[in-house]
Amino acid sequence: MTTTAQKTRVPSGKRPGAAIRTVAHRPTRRGFLAGAGSLLALGAAGCGGAPSRAGEETEDARTVEHRYGTTRISGRPSRVVTVGLTEQDYVLALGVSPIGVREWFGGHPGALWPWAREALGDDPLPEILPVDELNFEQIAALGADLILGVNSGLTEHEYGTLSEIAPTVAQPKEHADYGAPWQEIARVVGQALGRGAEAEELVGDIEARFDGVRSEHPEFGGATALLAASIDGAAYVYAEGPAPGFLTQLGFDLPEAAAAVFTGENREPQSIGLERLDVLEADVLLMGLYGAEGESVMDEPVYRSLDVAREGRDLAMPEMSRINGALSFGSVLSLPFALDELVPRMAVLIDGDPDTRPEEVS
Known part of the structure; x- marks a missing residue:
């Protein structure tokens, strides 16, 4: 049930359960990074060009609300990193193959359980990100154009640091950390990806x-x-x-x-x-x-x-x-x-x- 960082095995209601699986402590920022300024340099070096930024105005830009404010996203992101525990499933269900996925549990290649691996098809497996702490250096090197932490417990500081790498969507403000229902996660991810209609159809199919x-x-x-x-x-x-x-x-x-x-x-x-x-x-x-x-x-x-x-x-x-x-x-x-x-x-x-x-x- 636990990763190496999980010591107590006592679940918390703020995490999805394995049926009840949970992490005993909230993941924290990597201590060896000095702050957002260093990450800007890392991001530029890792992706070969500046990623799109929240707030950029284009014809199809949209604003996604979350715990720490709003994020402006343009177009349809294709280089998506998920730093929550389960968003990879939602991204794949909406036709996008993530390039980085935070490992929760299971030990499967690409941190994808069988249902997600099937949805990936022949696309490359995503890079695995550790669950115990956010590795900002690793994330920056991926050259993401969108970071999703909808099913997460991101702190405001972590959100701010990630936002210097790429537009980032944190957990919904209406729910406890890791507490958004699957319908809400699907809708937020769909909006962020510019695939809101597809997300609504997906929710409707499962509810049916x-x-x-x-x-x-x-x-x-x-x-x-x-x-x-x-x-x-x-x-x-x-x-x-x-x-x-x-x-x-x-x-x-x-x-x-x-x-x-x-x-x-x-x-x-x-x-x-x-x-x-x-x-x-x-x-x-x-x-x-x-x-x-x-x-x-x-x-x-x-x-x-x-x-x-x-x-x-x-x-x-x-x-x-x-x-x-x-x-x-x-x-x-x-x-x-x-x-x-x-x-x-x-x-x-x-x-x-x-x-x-x-x-x-x-």
């Missing part, structure tokens, strides 16, 4: 798929579903993020007992002790597995005594499984994969018959 699933599975409506994780043998439950949002979009409700443990305004992930594992009771339970093999809370006798376990209504999702990755990304490319793979399994889980367990996740 959710509508179709709810119609085909009326049993989901009003039933309860919960996303949880076993992290080094400890249990956590989640109410916010791509994966819980996926369950809500399918028509499920959060169980009352689980809902009661979320007392903060942002409904941060909560740790659940063995004496409180009854909080995991739900019509459907999705359990992400993280940590050393043999340390899963699902192996505890108290867990095996729960109705959700005895009746076969739980699904284990290993950290690096494609389903876990698809839920973690919760993107316009990964959501169709998650629907294809999870909906049939959830239809089996909800029947409460332990003899009809779904296919295991690998």
Whole structure:
């Protein structure tokens, strides 16, 4: 679940979850760079010419609003770098191959999970940027004409430094860091790329798929579903993020007992002790597995005594499984994969018959 920079493995509600994956601290600026002035020189050396700048006026220029103000973008950018955690999926879905992608997790070539690799086609793999800290020197050398940090936690200082390299779009101001829903990310990325109409069509197509699933599975409506994780043998439950949002979009409700443990305004992930594992009771339970093999809370006798376990209504999702990755990304490319793979399994889980367990996740 974690990169080498992630020490605690305790997810934060301000990050997408793997189903619940998160980074334990916000990435910070590289300390060895003196500031924006040095980066201007780096950018000029790396791209062989000055990139377009925010605020440039052309016939097709547009203004994109974000946490730190507005960014003016002209034309259709083609050299795009993504410094958030999942924007590569959105860029690829809109027909642009990124030249630099910030690695989140998975260890895939080009930091692209299978659904994104397929969308890349025969284009070159993007250069991988580290997740723990922004490497401004590396980013500047790529010669980008647009930098996207929509699903990110960019600081104002980081945003200002990136803006000296190329027009940069930071996270939306209406949401917490890493908290914008997939529809919002798609629309902001579409606007930045000059492909707003395509983004709206993409959002509409995926929302129609959710509508179709709810119609085909009326049993989901009003039933309860919960996303949880076993992290080094400890249990956590989640109410916010791509994966819980996926369950809500399918028509499920959060169980009352689980809902009661979320007392903060942002409904941060909560740790659940063995004496409180009854909080995991739900019509459907999705359990992400993280940590050393043999340390899963699902192996505890108290867990095996729960109705959700005895009746076969739980699904284990290993950290690096494609389903876990698809839920973690919760993107316009990964959501169709998650629907294809999870909906049939959830239809089996909800029947409460332990003899009809779904296919295991690998």
